[in-house]
Amino acid sequence: MFSSRSGFWPALPALILLLVFFLFPVVRMLGFSVEAGTLDWYAKALGEGLYLRVLWNTFEIALLVTLFCLLLGYPLGFLMATTTPFWATMGFIFVLLPLWTSVLVRTYAWMVLLGRNGVFNRMLMEAGITSDPIPLLHNFTGVLIGMVHVLLPYMVLPIYGAVRKVDPAIPAAAAGLGASNWRIFWRVWMPLTLNGVFAGCVLVFVLSLGFYITPALLGGGRVIMIAVLIEQQVREALNWPFAAALSAVLLAATFAVYTLAQRFTQPETAR
Amino acid sequence: MAARGGSAELLIEGVGKRFGDVVALDHVSLSVAQGELLTILGPSGSGKTTLLKVVAGFETPDGGTVKVGGTDISALPPARRDIGMVFQNYALFPHLSVKANVAFPLEMRNVAKPETERRVAEALAMVELAGYEARLPKQLSGGQQQRVALARAIVFNPRLLLLDEPFGALDRKLRETMQLEVRRLQRRLGLTTIFITHDQEEALVLSDRIAVMNKGTIQQIATTTEIYERPANDFVADFVGESNIFHGTMSAPGAVTLDGGRTLVVRSDRQAGAKVGVLMRPERFASGGTNQFAGEVIESVYLGTSFKLRLACEGGLELLVRQPARGALPAAGAKVAVGIDPEAIHVF
Amino acid sequence: MDTRKLNRRQAVALLGGAAALGAAGPAFGQAEPAKPAQLVVNHSGGSMGTAMRKAFFNGFEKKYGIKVVETSPVDFGKLRAMVDSGNVEWDLTEIGGQDAIRAGKANLLDKVDPKVVDRSKYPATAQNPFVFASSVYTTIIGYRTDVFKGGTQPKSWADWWDVKKFPGARSMRNHPTDNLEFALIADGVPKDKLYPIDFDRAFKKLDQIKPHVTVWWSTGQQPAQLLLDKEVVLATGWNGRFYDIIKKGAPVEIEWNEGALKQGSFAIPRGAKSPYWANKMLAELAIPQQQAVYASELGYPGLNLESLNFVDAKVKPYLPTNYLDKQFWISDEWYAENGTKAAELWNAWMLKKA
Numbered sequence: 015m016f017s018s019r020s021g022f023w024p025a026l027p028a029l030i031l032l033l034v035f036f037l038f039p040v041v042r043m044l045g046f047s048v049e050a051g052t053l054d055w056y057a058k059a060l061g062e063g064l065y066l067r068v069l070w071n072t073f074e075i076a077l078l079v080t081l082f083c084l085l086l087g088y089p090l091g092f093l094m095a096t097t098t099p100f101w102a103t104m105g106f107i108f109v110l111l112p113l114w115t116s117v118l119v120r121t122y123a124w125m126v127l128l129g130r131n132g133v134f135n136r137m138l139m140e141a142g143i144t145s146d147p148i149p150l151l152h153n154f155t156g157v158l159i160g161m162v163h164v165l166l167p168y169m170v171l172p173i174y175g176a177v178r179k180v181d182p183a184i185p186a187a188a189a190g191l192g193a194s195n196w197r198i199f200w201r202v203w204m205p206l207t208l209n210g211v212f213a214g215c216v217l218v219f220v221l222s223l224g225f226y227i228t229p230a231l232l233g234g235g236r237v238i239m240i241a242v243l244i245e246q247q248v249r250e251a252l253n254w255p256f257a258a259a260l261s262a263v264l265l266a267a268t269f270a271v272y273t274l275a276q277r278f279t280q281p282e283t284a285r
Numbered sequence: 286m287a288a289r290g291g292s293a294e295l296l297i298e299g300v301g302k303r304f305g306d307v308v309a310l311d312h313v314s315l316s317v318a319q320g321e322l323l324t325i326l327g328p329s330g331s332g333k334t335t336l337l338k339v340v341a342g343f344e345t346p347d348g349g350t351v352k353v354g355g356t357d358i359s360a361l362p363p364a365r366r367d368i369g370m371v372f373q374n375y376a377l378f379p380h381l382s383v384k385a386n387v388a389f390p391l392e393m394r395n396v397a398k399p400e401t402e403r404r405v406a407e408a409l410a411m412v413e414l415a416g417y418e419a420r421l422p423k424q425l426s427g428g429q430q431q432r433v434a435l436a437r438a439i440v441f442n443p444r445l446l447l448l449d450e451p452f453g454a455l456d457r458k459l460r461e462t463m464q465l466e467v468r469r470l471q472r473r474l475g476l477t478t479i480f481i482t483h484d485q486e487e488a489l490v491l492s493d494r495i496a497v498m499n500k501g502t503i504q505q506i507a508t509t510t511e512i513y514e515r516p517a518n519d520f521v522a523d524f525v526g527e528s529n530i531f532h533g534t535m536s537a538p539g540a541v542t543l544d545g546g547r548t549l550v551v552r553s554d555r556q557a558g559a560k561v562g563v564l565m566r567p568e569r570f571a572s573g574g575t576n577q578f579a580g581e582v583i584e585s586v587y588l589g590t591s592f593k594l595r596l597a598c599e600g601g602l603e604l605l606v607r608q609p610a611r612g613a614l615p616a617a618g619a620k621v622a623v624g625i626d627p628e629a630i631h632v633f
Numbered sequence: 634m635d636t637r638k639l640n641r642r643q644a645v646a647l648l649g650g651a652a653a654l655g656a657a658g659p660a661f662g663q664a665e666p667a668k669p670a671q672l673v674v675n676h677s678g679g680s681m682g683t684a685m686r687k688a689f690f691n692g693f694e695k696k697y698g699i700k701v702v703e704t705s706p707v708d709f710g711k712l713r714a715m716v717d718s719g720n721v722e723w724d725l726t727e728i729g730g731q732d733a734i735r736a737g738k739a740n741l742l743d744k745v746d747p748k749v750v751d752r753s754k755y756p757a758t759a760q761n762p763f764v765f766a767s768s769v770y771t772t773i774i775g776y777r778t779d780v781f782k783g784g785t786q787p788k789s790w791a792d793w794w795d796v797k798k799f800p801g802a803r804s805m806r807n808h809p810t811d812n813l814e815f816a817l818i819a820d821g822v823p824k825d826k827l828y829p830i831d832f833d834r835a836f837k838k839l840d841q842i843k844p845h846v847t848v849w850w851s852t853g854q855q856p857a858q859l860l861l862d863k864e865v866v867l868a869t870g871w872n873g874r875f876y877d878i879i880k881k882g883a884p885v886e887i888e889w890n891e892g893a894l895k896q897g898s899f900a901i902p903r904g905a906k907s908p909y910w911a912n913k914m915l916a917e918l919a920i921p922q923q924q925a926v927y928a929s930e931l932g933y934p935g936l937n938l939e940s941l942n943f944v945d946a947k948v949k950p951y952l953p954t955n956y957l958d959k960q961f962w963i964s965d966e967w968y969a970e971n972g973t974k975a976a977e978l979w980n981a982w983m984l985k986k987a
Contacts, residue, residue, distance in 0.1 A: 029697065064977060064984065067984055125862075129862050131862055131863050131864070132861065132862070144696065151864070152847055176963055231855070234846060242978065248710045249709055250732075250973075250976060251972065252709060252710065252713060
């Protein structure tokens with residue numbers, strides 16, 4: 015008992031910080047949404063097809079982005095954690111580089127690469143692979159590529175950490191006991207790095223939900239995410255109660271998804 | 286275990302391995318008979334772990350072959366070698382229960398469920414862990430984890446059992462119990478076993494034969510008594526047990542003149558003029574004997590059953606001597622005389 | 634030698650002082666509020682900031698000895714938060730057209746002081762008591778001259794909608810403003826009968842063009858970039874952005890007919906620290922010669938129509954004030970009332986499949 019109580023004090027500054035910079039604004043925001051003493055703004059957010067559809071779209075995009083980040087990020091994080099220090103450093107530089115450039119710059123770079131007359135299409139056409147440019151930009155594909163690029167580091171780093179934490183003797187033991195690489199991966203690596211995978215997925219998913227610059231620029235305007243609508247309510251319509259209600263709905267939905275995901279990825283216990 | 290006979294003899298021929306400039310294994314050859322327990326004993330960096338990894342398939346040798354039961358397995362991946370291994374830190378699957386851990390090699394071999402159940406239960410009974418099936422490794426003590434690792438390594442009737450310093454993490458008492466238990470189990474199953482350790486005492490307790498390794502080569506491979514009584518060189522003599530080692534020249538048949546000038550009567554057919562090493566084990570000294578030494582006690586330790594004395598003798602000789610603990614422990618400065626018979630002196 | 638140089642410098646200083654006295658002349662009767670150390674002007678930043686510094690801020694600093702501190706971006710939400718909390722950092726801020734109308738009504742702004750700022754030469758649309766119209770910009774058609782050669786470009790919104798006669802990928806703004814009006818004009822509504830907007834009619838017309846719009850742009854530099862990269866051959870966009878790439882030699886031209894005019898606005902937040910000096914700054918923004926400097930930089934002329942007389946003949950064809958009759962004014966008043974509704978309908982229309 016004593017030790018748990020004394021363990022509380024060092025965490026106090028962090029708790030106060032969270033309280034002031036996270037909890038207080040959230041409560042304030044929730045306050046805005048019921049300012050008028052009614053739940054009318056919630057009724058509008060949940061009742062009008064537009065907002066539910068955009069919310070659904072947003073989750074769909076976030077889910078896909080998370081999936082692609084996982085598919086790319088797991089092998090990358092795994093390789094970085096198991097290769098020589100030189101290649102690990104190179105990997106880190108390339109993975110972290112996007113974090114040091116602004117989202118806008120990265121997005122414009124993709125526009126240069128993916129456009130009708132962009133680098134990719136010119137290469138494909140010169141190589142004779144296609145005669146007409148492939149639409150990579152100003153559609154869903156463009157949004158996916160751009161967002162996956164921006165968010166990949168958030169997937170790679172926790173997975174890298176999780177892989178590094180596994181005692182290399184454990185997969186070796188599995189191999190010695192007759193497991194093929196495929197089975198070592200699914201029976202040993204996957205469950206032992208699930209924490210990292212979960213952390214990476216949650217990070218990428220939640221960050222995806224708040225995106226709007228990248229989808230607006232790379233999606234040709236067709237891909238609408240909830241953050242765009244919230245921003246419109248804050249900056250254009252000046253309807254803060256409604257913006258708050260939309261944010262609250264997004265927050266609640268995010269928590270729901272998080273809880274669900276946690277339930278599913280609970281590390282397997284005694285069988 | 287129902288189906289026995291998985292166990293086979295091991296033959297290592299001319300295996301070499303370099304890591305950059307470091308020679309980890311220098312043309313190592315050895316054989317282990319079916320059902321034998323061979324200990325590879327050596328200090329850290331001697332190459333013993335590399336040799337084990339080569340046998341298990343985790344390390345590819347630069348040359349040489351590894352044969353099990355007459356078949357060359359050098360090119361096989363670890364998964365297809367059918368070798369059970371217990372790792373230093375056990376390498377249990379932390380996310381799997383005891384039962385799932387032990388069942389793992391059977392699962393990988395697609396053994397039918399009832400058969401798996403039966404064999405897992407048998408293996409757990411053998412290591413006295415029946416009833417612990419549902420526990421996770423972290424809910425077990427170190428000794429129990431060790432037993433799980435052992436059960437997991439033998440449950441699939443491996444051709445070989447490899448033990449990589451498995452007792453290092455256990456306290457002394459538990460270690461001794463586990464050593465005896467492993468020995469009993471190995472005998473009972475007739476498992477060809479290689480045991481890696483840097484602890485010479487452990488090696489003496491467990492082994493049929495011991496291979497002493499240093500700097501990538503095998504210094505001597507022999508039975509435990511042979512290693513102890515008749516070491517092949519300084520390194521083995523020094524590494525295994527307590528010893529007094531001197532160097533000298535055969536001055537006549539049956540006589541060695543040590544470099545310090547003292548002449549000892551020995552049993553040896555080495556020719557006169559040969560440079561030789563002389564080993565006298567501390568416990569082989571008695572009050573009387575052909576070769577007499579008179580000295581002064583520099584240091585004395587009481588060990589319960591014996592006294593351990595360090596003596597400064599004439600001619601600059603320093604001797605380590607063990608005497609049955611009888612009477613008072615000689616104090617530093619006391620004069621003591623000891624003797625040793627020629628039969629108790631090993632010349633190499 | 635040395636003494637003579639000193640003397641000359643002193644003479645210049647004296648002259649400058651006299652000029653400053655003269656400039657302060659009209660307000661001399663009343664006590665002039667104390668000069669603050671700095672005046673904070675908030676604007677969109679980027680090339681606009683550079684042009685404003687060149688055309689207005691440098692002169693203002695020299696004239697009054699008050700440092701002009703620039704901040705950006707323009708943010709209506711932040712303006713509201715500042716005024717509500719009583720902690721107003723900005724002395725003057727740029728503000729979007731319809732936002733300005735609403736901000737005035739929401740009591741977030743101070744009135745422009747007519748005694749300091751002379752707007753007698755301004756058109757009637759630019760006389761809002763709370764809002765100073767600093768410049769004019771228009772949403773018009775930009776086109777690739779290598780695709781539409783020798784005047785074959787679309788010359789009206791009806792042409793824009795005619796994808797058979799004028800084929801090619803198009804880009805339009807991802808916003809109801811402009812597009813609703815363009816659709817109605819294309820559908821035959823006269824330019825002076827656009828408001829109130831008939832949503833059904835506008836969106837029905839927009840349905841026709843939707844499949845041919847490759848990019849719905851959301852930032853100002855997108856349309857120019859899209860034309861440059863040949864992602865599209867036709868784009869609606871703000872005249873200044875096209876002017877910028879035309880100046881640099883891009884194969885792009887502007888069709889001015891039926892452009893949607895809007896005014897760039899500045900306003901003084903209520904509770905600003907130096908409202909008098911903010912008005913002084915507005916007076917600076919109203920000087921036609923300075924407006925001409927600004928217009929030559931960006932292609933956004935001021936609404937003091939005299940300023941056209943001070944621009945280079947080569948620049949004049951790229952200024953929207955040169956074509957006021959061919960174009961129409963977006964109604965900020967209508968959007969102030971109906972903007973939210975329009976945005977919701979627009980989003981819903983965007984989400985509609987096909």
